[in-house]
Amino acid sequence: MADPYAETRALLEERPDIEPALESILAVDESAPWSFDDIDVDSGTFGELVSRGIVEKAPSDETNQTYRVSEPEAVKAALTGEAYDATPSSAADTRIIQLRERITQFKTRRNPDLIAGLAVSFVLLFVARITGISRVFRDERVLLPGNDPYYYLYWVERLVDSSPNPLDFEAILEVLGGGFGEPLVPTIGWWATLLFGGNGTNAIEIVAWIPVIASLAVGGGVYLLAVWTTNDERIGILSVVVFAFLPGHVLYSGIGFFDHHALDYVWLTLSIAGVLWLARDHERQHPNGQLDHLTSLKTWLVVAALGVVFAIMVHSWNGSPILLVGLAVYSTLRATSDLRAGWNPLVAATPVVGSLGIGFLLAYALHARAGWQEPVVVYTLALVAVGIVVVAGTATVFRRFDIHPGIHLVTSAVSIVPLWVGFETIRPAAAARLLDRTSGALLGREGIAETRSLFAADFGVIIGPVDHFGWFLFVALPVLGVITWQCVRTHEPRWLVLISYGITLIGFGVLQVRFAGEATSVVAVFSGVGIAHLLSVIELADRPVLFGNREDRKRLDLSLPGGSWQQAGYVVVVIVLLSSLSIFMIPAVTDTLAATDAEADAIDWIDTDASEREGPDYVLSEWGQNRMFNYAVNGDSRSYGYAQSNYESFAQSPNPDSYADQFSDRVGYVVLHELSVDLPPESAYVRLYEEHGSATAATDGSGRFQLSYVTTDGGPAVFRPVNGATITGNATPDSTVTVRTETEVDGLEDPFTYERRTTTDANGTFSIPVAHSGDYEIEGEGLPSDTDSISVSAAMVQNGTRVATA
Structure with missing residues (x-):
């Protein structure tokens, strides 16, 4: 650990002119942790103070990157020339002090209104997902909605009856008959049955609740997506409320609908959240300290967690490669945007490639050792990683030679051809199978109602969106358009994540309406932004700050300006009006699947x-x-x-x-x-x-x-x-x-x-x-x-x- 006293004395000897900067920083530091914008110091000097350990990052305030003087007394002594003798504390004492500081900051940051808002929004989410509970849990029988849940239940009960070692994945696959395309889904159902003491006769009662729990997890992810992007608690709560009332998600994740869909939504949302966190952390780094993003322990912990999510995603659904398309789109647009902004494209790409690499190694290990999943689905992770390396590497070369970003976009699109040819040459069978799986997932299953387009003319164009999103898609689409245009004009890494996934997943819904559920978490965020903006237009809330500097957290204040109950009522009326279609549609879509x-x-x-x-x-x-x-x-x-x-x-x-x-x-x-x-x-x-x-x-x-x-x-x-x-x-x-x-x-x-x-x-x-x-x-x-x-x-x-x- 650096000695702040010695480092300050050394710096003053090298640069006596830095003394006023140190004094100004000490003055700001007396009140609370501060940000770079709070001090009048140039970036080069600030970077040197951080590198010498004189200034350090304060414990994270969720979204605001703040700093503090590491040892103020030592720096003051160095400025005055006085001797300073600090008794070093033990590592345990240091950790205790840091823990106390974090607890103090948490108490300071805690917002009772936010806790109340989260509680209400998650109660709404829970109630919406159990709308059909009386149709599922009947007097003497449990009847799952739909057809496919019984398929996964069948295999859960086979696992219960066979009772292999819960972590013997090869034995699990043997029970599943080998070649099972979604082995993790019945395995999770079996693990849940074991966890709650179930058996072959009541496993159905346990797995019926898994979609509801999964929905709550996705709701948490929606809140993080909204807050990590906008730094606005109000939009976070509104997004969860919107998500609670999206019929398309209820359709595939209501109580009893135990199949891969409800779990896919969890892994997809977590993967988007992981990519968004990496983009946000990179964006928030000081311009001269972006490499800190690559050396931070937190970055690589997120990379590891994201890799695990990718591996889980692969073994949950044999159509999972299409869920990586949004990531590929983001990585391409991000490399181009970094190139235009003068950022090093490899800095943003490296953690994403690392997470895909970890995910591939984990997924392939399970495939190779236990036979889980077909090879082509596992290889997709590596294929996307290679593609990201190519587009980021190309952007880096173009940056060196000052080539126009538009050329990079064209080059990236064209690069798909040689990448595919190379994959087809190395793994012809896998390439053919991937093409077959992708076309089958996006265009197959002809004749089934859920394969119609989200905007099908046969249903009057708007019926499909109403069925799956109520009014909320019509709120989200203009917001998506505005934010997309802003990303074209400026460098907005966080928004790039959501618009890339949003455009991709809504596009899949246009091909087949059954993919509308995948788009719900992102649509909820864009709808939350739209509602917040609408409330500000009618002067019921402050206008949200969506672009530029969003370091100051916008708190949820349930009292509203002036504490007017009338204003609060207007806010509720607006939200209820926008949710009105969904409130009627949720029971309707639940009835379409539930047994009469x-x-x-x-x-x-x-x-x-x-x-x-x-x-x-x-x-x-x-x-x-x-x-x-x-x-x-x-x-x-x-x-x-x-x-x-x-x-x-x-x-x-x-x-x-x-x-x-x-x-x-x-x-x-x-x-x-x-x-x-x-x-x-x-x-x-x-x-x-x-x-x-x-x-x-x-x-x-x-x-x-x-x-x-x-x-x-x-x-x-x-x-x-x-x-x-x-x-x-x-x-x-x-x-x-x-x-x-x-x-x-x-x-x-x-x-x-x-x-x-x-x-x-x-x-x-x-x-x-x-x-x-x-x-x-x-x-x-x-x-x-x-x-x-x-x-x-x-x-x-x-x-x-x-x-x-x-």
Whole structure:
């Protein structure tokens, strides 16, 4: 540690003219830690005082970089020429003193209004994410919303049952069947189940809460993004409130929606926050001390943490490479902006490349040793790191030769071609797979509703944004435009991070609306800025400072100027008005995924019936709900492939009974939902769902699918494939024979009339398969006089017995 007394004496001998500067600094230092702008000292002299240890950085005040004289008494003694004998304290004493100083500063900085604002905003966030709790946690059953959560739950329960070592990643992958594209998601679900003492029967209750916890973590990240960018607590709180009311995030992270999305949002937000912290720390360094950014321990701790986040991101989703595109865009724009501002582009790029390198090494180690994730997803981290080195290195060369920054942008865009060619040459299979994965993630899954554009013309252009952002995207986009233009004009490293990710992620949403959730954390910040500006325009708040020097923290003051309750009410009204659409949309989007009461009733009935009946218990349903039905009935929610291949063709088939033999020994139940499209009367859907399998003027009904349970209010109807009893007999040739019975079906208040009809052949013979037991009336020309009814038992229906009328 430097001796301030000796260093001051030495400096005074070398530069006697520095004495006034030291005296002025000591005068400022008496009150509190100060910033460079508070003193009248040139940057060169200040840099020398810092390098000699006479002046040091004060403990961090969150965003304000402040300084202090390291030992004021020693410097004063050196100025007066007096002797100074300081008894060095032990390292432990020094740490205690520093800790006391930090505690004192924390007490000074603590803002009760900020704590209250954070508490309210996070309560709103929590409540918004548990809107559908009553639809998930029912009396005797937990029903997760959507389809995919059951897939991850299936593997969580396999891990619970197999119980490998929690840190034996190879054994975990073996349980997952190998080649699992998102191994960390079920592993986290399993770890959470172990942590909270769960087991195979209640794991579903534990994993249902993971999306909510993840949302709270993202909310914390949103606050940091806003405050680290603007240094304004008001914008931080507004951003969290906006985030709480973004329907697009609720859609994929509400209670029960346990899949990779909710966790991806965490890793993405943390990665943006890490990159932003690095940009902010670099920007805040004194112009002559920017290299301190690279020698700071805090910088490399953030780099290490960011590397861990990148590694986690890779193993959470096999589509994670697209989440690195925003980082690539930022690094390119940052190198160009540094070049224009006269900064060394390698200083900003080095920590980012370091974090990607750490992330690649960690991800590759897990891939190589345990088989996690496919190689191409892991290699993407290294590929992006190489790209950043190229663009930053090119900017550094251009800076030396004073080449225009615009040329650097063009060169960076063109450099993608040789980089890709090189990767394709070295790793052709990985390059092909990366191209396939990227195009599949951004353009694939055609025909699914979530693949439409955010601004799809079919939905009136604005419906998509309203569905996912309420009014807030329309608040954020103008702010994004203004800030982007400011970054074009001036050097704003912090804003460059958010606009790079914002433009990229919103752009992905334009391609496919399912990526709108990824953009929510950044959109929330831009919306928070927009609302703060709006409040300042109507004179309800001070105007936020978005550019230039933002070292002075803008505190949240809930009392408002003058302490007016009327003003406070106006602020609340503005926020409620802007949130109004979201307040209505959140329950709506929650309902689109949650199981309805009718579906829950159908599940309960099928589960009870299957436990009492021998035979297959697979439930054939619309593929988007197939995992839910099968998890509840037979516990197998691994795949919906069979339903996706067969359900639609069956529902549209003009001959549904032909499918009964195909379903034999596989399908125990068929669940038909109400459709919004018109199908012909001979289709299976109309025959079964609308006519309950009974004959109409257009069709002769169905004799192989037995209506077993009917829900109310347009809910699903449940059918069982049966062999069907066949009623046979003789009547007038080429005449019509009709059989009918009154049968009771669970869910129907009154018995319904089940009717079947056929035409006799040239010999007068007829045979009519029937799917229900009961006493059948028989009508037709030329029937024997004693043939007017016949009894069919349940066993006959089940066994396919032929029952003769005479």
